[in-house]
Amino acid sequence: MSTTEIDRQWTTRLRRRAAGKLPPEKLLPDKQPSYVSSWIYVFGVTTLAALTVVIATGCLLAIRGPQWWHSSSVGLFVNSLHLWSVEIFFFAMVVHLWGKYFMAAWRGGRAMTWMTGVVTFLTSIGAAFTGYVSQSNFDSQWISTQAKDGINSTGVGAFFNVLNLGQMLMWHIVLLPLVAVLLTAIHVLLVRVKGVVPPFEDVPKATK
Amino acid sequence: MTKKAFRPDVDAPEWKGGYSPYDIIKEGTIALVVVALLTLLLAIVFGSPDEHAITIKTWSNAAPVDFATTALSELNGTSTTAQYGAPYNHGSTGPQLGPFTLAKWAGVRISVNTVNDFVIDPLKSQPSQPALSTALTQWSQASSSERAGWVADYTKAAGKMTFANGQVMVNSTNAGPVPVFIEDLTQMARSGALDQALITQAGFYTTNYTMPLLFLADGTYLSGLADHQHLTGDQWGMMNETGSYPGQAWLWLYTFWYQIPPFNTSANADVLVFAIMGLLSIGLLVTPFIPGLRSIPRKTRVYRLIWREHYQNQEKT
Numbered sequence: 442m443s444t445t446e447i448d449r450q451w452t453t454r455l456r457r458r459a460a461g462k463l464p465p466e467k468l469l470p471d472k473q474p475s476y477v478s479s480w481i482y483v484f485g486v487t488t489l490a491a492l493t494v495v496i497a498t499g500c501l502l503a504i505r506g507p508q509w510w511h512s513s514s515v516g517l518f519v520n521s522l523h524l525w526s527v528e529i530f531f532f533a534m535v536v537h538l539w540g541k542y543f544m545a546a547w548r549g550g551r552a553m554t555w556m557t558g559v560v561t562f563l564t565s566i567g568a569a570f571t572g573y574v575s576q577s578n579f580d581s582q583w584i585s586t587q588a589k590d591g592i593n594s595t596g597v598g599a600f601f602n603v604l605n606l607g608q609m610l611m612w613h614i615v616l617l618p619l620v621a622v623l624l625t626a627i628h629v630l631l632v633r634v635k636g637v638v639p640p641f642e643d644v645p646k647a648t649k
Numbered sequence: 650m651t652k653k654a655f656r657p658d659v660d661a662p663e664w665k666g667g668y669s670p671y672d673i674i675k676e677g678t679i680a681l682v683v684v685a686l687l688t689l690l691l692a693i694v695f696g697s698p699d700e701h702a703i704t705i706k707t708w709s710n711a712a713p714v715d716f717a718t719t720a721l722s723e724l725n726g727t728s729t730t731a732q733y734g735a736p737y738n739h740g741s742t743g744p745q746l747g748p749f750t751l752a753k754w755a756g757v758r759i760s761v762n763t764v765n766d767f768v769i770d771p772l773k774s775q776p777s778q779p780a781l782s783t784a785l786t787q788w789s790q791a792s793s794s795e796r797a798g799w800v801a802d803y804t805k806a807a808g809k810m811t812f813a814n815g816q817v818m819v820n821s822t823n824a825g826p827v828p829v830f831i832e833d834l835t836q837m838a839r840s841g842a843l844d845q846a847l848i849t850q851a852g853f854y855t856t857n858y859t860m861p862l863l864f865l866a867d868g869t870y871l872s873g874l875a876d877h878q879h880l881t882g883d884q885w886g887m888m889n890e891t892g893s894y895p896g897q898a899w900l901w902l903y904t905f906w907y908q909i910p911p912f913n914t915s916a917n918a919d920v921l922v923f924a925i926m927g928l929l930s931i932g933l934l935v936t937p938f939i940p941g942l943r944s945i946p947r948k949t950r951v952y953r954l955i956w957r958e959h960y961q962n963q964e965k966t
């Protein structure tokens with residue numbers, strides 16, 4: 442076996458590329474530029490933490506099936522945990538989004554980071570919406586019968602039937618979380634690859 | 650290679666300043682613990698709402714006249730579902746986006762025939778009752794103009810419909826089998842059998858509630874309860890949740906359009922609002938590439954607040 446054969450292997454090439462783009466010191470850095478000392482950076486991590494809690498509490502709800510929480514006080518409490526972690530998730534994400542906007546954090550080749558963020562945001566809205574219509578209670582009866590008109594008017598309703606509980610539940614617990622988690626992983630890895638965006642270069646007031 | 654000019658909204662300056670220790674794993678762990686505790690606290694203090702689903706049984710017992718009137722609207726084709734259009738039927742063209750009717754292009758894919766699906770077929774599923782069997786035979790053998798005549802006759806008299814002694818009372822004179830249909834469907838609904846008949850149309854196992862939900866939404870009972878819970882469209886609608894919970898607050902912009910002209914009165918509001926939100930979402934997506942939009946952060950100087958410490962340090966040195 443020659444070294445060139447090893448060099449040409451897909452596995453070798455993938456490993457070298459990954460290690461080149463994201464060496465361990467970049468993936469898990471132990472220091473950051475000194476401008477990374479603002480409260481705004483808390484919200485990205487908080488969004489990530491909230492997403493983790495959302496998924497964990499969703500998994501707890503999944504154990505006993507979709508009807509459990511209607512008849513069990515423990516179930517209702519787990520539902521409350523799931524609901525409130527979602528509210529925290531969205532709150533943190535929206536602050537994160539506007540923070541990144543006003544930092545123009547797409548600068549320096551970070552447009553993909555911004556764009557994966559936006560798609561994650563939209564996917565999360567879909568995930569939360571399918572959650573609301575999968576509740577199998579009065580709230581979901583009302584929300585689904587109202588929301589169908591908007592979605593039907595675009596033609597999408599012919600394939601994405603918000604009145605079909607089984608379909609909505611599958612999107613809520615399988616498809617959309619999968620997409621959201623994948624996108625989040627890409628998003629966070631992109632941040633590590635590019636490093637945190639430096640501030641605008643400002644002329645200090647005194648010299649103006 | 651020529652060096653391109655520095656574009657402040659696209660390029661980032663190279664960082665020549667210092668670095669500080671930063672424990673990313675510790676920060677992540679702390680964030681997780683704090684969020685978990687905050688979630689626990691909010692869940693303990695506020696809980697979450699869970700209003701039981703209503704059924705056609707609860708509806709027809711609480712408001713039999715509303716139910717029977719709705720059943721009639723399914724039969725005479727005046728219900729929302731009967732006149733919906735795609736994806737359910739050909740009842741109307743549906744909302745227009747300018748010259749385009751997107752729903753119609755996608756076609757009728759969740760076929761709903763309100764006469765058969767909501768009235769005749771459920772009645773057929775009932776164990777044989779002589780009066781009902783006769784009525785169903787009479788219906789199936791009649792021409793469409795005969796049927797229309799009976800339904801029109803009943804509809805004319807149904808304005809004065811009452812419900813007394815457990816029966817639907819309408820003074821129709823020449824309505825053929827229609828009085829039996831409405832009466833029996835109402836009894837079926839009040840016993841809970843209609844819920845089952847609508848849900849199990851696809852067989853034993855099902856997870857699809859399209860039929861009973863459409864029927865429920867055609868009446869005024871469901872929206873009456875929703876109005877009570879401040880959930881209707883003109884009350885910022887479905888972004889709210891039952892009780893005093895934040896609900897889907899992130900849908901505020903979507904719901905906002907429905908509150909203002911021309912959308913609050915337009916028959917095409919649904920598709921127009923979706924189009925606007927679609928465009929805005931694309932705008933958000935491509936913000937880094939749109940001159941003007943991407944300069945707002947630099948021009949508003951909000952970043953001075955965000956990186957306050959950094960600029961203070963800079964000014965000191």
Ligand code: HEM
Pocket residue numbers: 481482483484485486488489492534537538541546547551554555557558559561562625628629632636637638
């Ligand atoms: C599930 C949702 C999201 C998660 C978990 C998440 C997480 C993160 C994390 C952990 C960081 C690095 C730390 C920081 O700079 O705050 C980050 C950076 C970033 N995020 Fe997000 N984010 C999400 C959604 C979004 C959204 C909706 C946007 C904007 C539309 C966005 C835009 C960005 C940008 C541009 C950066 C790079 C920041 C820089 O270089 O300073 N993210 N995100």
